[in-house]
Amino acid sequence: MYSIIVEESFDSAHFLSGYNGKCSHIHGHRWRLLVEVQTKELQDEGQCKGMVVDFTQLKKDLKKLAEDFDHCLIIEKETMREQTLNCLVEDGFRIVSIPFRPTAEKFAEFFFHSIEKKGYQVKRVSVYETPNNCAVYEG
Ligand SMILES: Nc1nc2c(c(=O)[nH]1)N=C([C@H](O)[C@H](O)COP(=O)(O)OP(=O)(O)OP(=O)(O)O)CN2
Numbered sequence: 001m002y003s004i005i006v007e008e009s010f011d012s013a014h015f016l017s018g019y020n021g022k023c024s025h026i027h028g029h030r031w032r033l034l035v036e037v038q039t040k041e042l043q044d045e046g047q048c049k050g051m052v053v054d055f056t057q058l059k060k061d062l063k064k065l066a067e068d069f070d071h072c073l074i075i076e077k078e079t080m081r082e083q084t085l086n087c088l089v090e091d092g093f094r095i096v097s098i099p100f101r102p103t104a105e106k107f108a109e110f111f112f113h114s115i116e117k118k119g120y121q122v123k124r125v126s127v128y129e130t131p132n133n134c135a136v137y138e139g
């Protein structure tokens with residue numbers, strides 16, 4: 001089995017609703033994503049001969065997904081009052097609402113399935129929320 005790993009990152013703010021501690025407050029991270037894709041055999045012809053997949057293509061695909069979360073406030077749906085949300089939007093802040101709690105684990109799962117949907121055989125996605133904290137999702 002062969003695998004390759006690419007890395008991408010995005011900067012955004014979030015908070016953990018219902019969390020008893022400092023992470024219940026809006027705060028920011030540079031989220032670091034490591035995506036590992038695998039194949040049993042390397043490609044045997046063409047531009048990608050000798051490769052699992054082209055790093056360049058995989059990085060492009062991952063970057064597109066990560067960009068959706070860059071420089072915004074990530075909010076788990078229904079964890080902020082409608083009125084507050086509307087004010088933030090009216091004042092021009094970029095809000096991204098997601099249907100899951102914005103933890104490193106859930107982001108790892110989200111990016112795993114998002115990359116998989118693009119046709120890659122994903123082995124593992126690791127998400128660093130801080131330089132020292134990492135969550136891993138494997139299919
Ligand atoms: N298993 C998880 N635990 C926590 C998550 C998570 O995604 N998965 N997330 C958080 C918070 O988002 C928090 O920002 C990170 O926690 P923490 O390590 O406390 O962050 P700091 O960088 O501020 O650490 P210090 O050592 O206190 O500076 C919490 N838990």
Ligand SMILES: [Zn+2]
Binds near residue numbers: 014027028029129
């Ligand atoms: Zn956090």
